[in-house]
Amino acid sequence: xxxxxxxxxxxxxxxxxxxxxxxxxxxxxxxxxxxxxxxxxxxxxxxxxxxxxxxxxxxxxxxxxxxxxxxxxxxxxxxxxxxxxxxxxxxxxxxxxxxxxxxxxxxxxxxxxxxxxxxxxxxxxxxxxxxxxxxxxxxxxxxxxxxxxxxxxxxxxxxxxxxxxxxxxx
Amino acid sequence: xxxxxxxxxxxxxxxxxxxxxxxxxxxxxxxxxxxxxxxxxxxxxxxxxxxxxxxxxxxxxxxxxxxxxxxxxxxxxxxxxxxxxxxxxxxxxxxxxxxxxxxxxxxxxxxxxxxxxxxxxxxxxxxxxxxxxxxxxxxxxxxxxxxxxxxxxxxxxxxxxxxxxxxxxx
Numbered sequence: 001x002x003x004x005x006x007x008x009x010x011x012x013x014x015x016x017x018x019x020x021x022x023x024x025x026x027x028x029x030x031x032x033x034x035x036x037x038x039x040x041x042x043x044x045x046x047x048x049x050x051x052x053x054x055x056x057x058x059x060x061x062x063x064x065x066x067x068x069x070x071x072x073x074x075x076x077x078x079x080x081x082x083x084x085x086x087x088x089x090x091x092x093x094x095x096x097x098x099x100x101x102x103x104x105x106x107x108x109x110x111x112x113x114x115x116x117x118x119x120x121x122x123x124x125x126x127x128x129x130x131x132x133x134x135x136x137x138x139x140x141x142x143x144x145x146x147x148x149x150x151x152x153x154x155x156x157x158x159x160x161x162x163x164x165x166x167x168x169x170x
Numbered sequence: 171x172x173x174x175x176x177x178x179x180x181x182x183x184x185x186x187x188x189x190x191x192x193x194x195x196x197x198x199x200x201x202x203x204x205x206x207x208x209x210x211x212x213x214x215x216x217x218x219x220x221x222x223x224x225x226x227x228x229x230x231x232x233x234x235x236x237x238x239x240x241x242x243x244x245x246x247x248x249x250x251x252x253x254x255x256x257x258x259x260x261x262x263x264x265x266x267x268x269x270x271x272x273x274x275x276x277x278x279x280x281x282x283x284x285x286x287x288x289x290x291x292x293x294x295x296x297x298x299x300x301x302x303x304x305x306x307x308x309x310x311x312x313x314x315x316x317x318x319x320x321x322x323x324x325x326x327x328x329x330x331x332x333x334x335x336x337x338x339x340x
Binding site for chain 1: 201231334
């Protein structure tokens with residue numbers, strides 16, 4: 001096992017192509033975790049992860065409010081993690097519009113109403129990636145408090161949702 | 171254990187309020203699965219589900235392409251499941267706009283590009299809930315094929331994402 005940096009491998013441990021961002025760094029949100037780790041460290045996992053059995057989609061049931069909530073926060077925080085550091089005016093307006101429509105179409109109507117109320121009282125901060133990531137983390141904390149869950153330290157949003165805990169940025 | 175229909179219980183097995191839709195039916199996307207089942211059947215689970223341990227959010231790592239993909243399909247199909255049966259003109263335009271912005275902001279850039287390309291070639295069908303549910307199922311199948319996963323029978327999208335397998339509609 002080598003700990004040398006891989007020099008931009010083309011194919012990952014999974015056999016799929018490694019996807020890079022436009023700046024040449026491996027794209028965290030475009031690769032599986034093991035492929036991303038391989039591309040950034042050159043280390044192959046000691047043992048290939050067991051292949052997950054194919055789930056029978058004809059037995060899956062519609063997601064409940066908790067699954068929908070968790071899925072949606074995953075998507076929104078990942079959007080924050082890939083939102084431009086210095087977005088242009090159109091990107092800022094588009095993101096505000098996306099959040100508004102997100103509240104309108106959210107599958108749990110009372111959750112969507114709460115989100116729209118939060119949006120109305122707390123103008124989304126969309127002028128930088130960090131500002132948006134923190135605004136979203138605050139919005140998530142408001143829901144955490146309502147559900148009796150612990151608040152998250154929003155100073156750490158990038159470690160949790162963008163860069164991981166070991167490396168500050170890749 | 172009773173199998174009688176509950177008459178609109180106010181509080182669920184979880185201790186939380188049961189949420190109803192505007193038509194008076196229990197809201198599937200607004201309640202936890204056990205609360206929804208209790209509200210629709212009157213049956214309490216034989217044994218309360220074990221309380222999940224609180225996860226340490228400070229150990230969670232950023233989601234990879236597979237987690238983001240699964241989360242996003244969960245959200246989109248659930249949006250289809252709660253989209254109006256007969257949407258007005260504004261709702262139809264808003265949904266198209268939402269899909270476009272979704273493609274723009276999708277955290278995996280090449281997946282987002284693929285989605286936008288699909289949108290360009292396959293105008294979203296947003297004139298009824300069923301039309302949109304099927305359109306989205308077709309879009310998902312296109313990705314399934316690219317990933318070597320089995321296609322899903324889109325005639326069954328409502329059972330999978332809206333009504334469940336036992337009851338056609340609640």
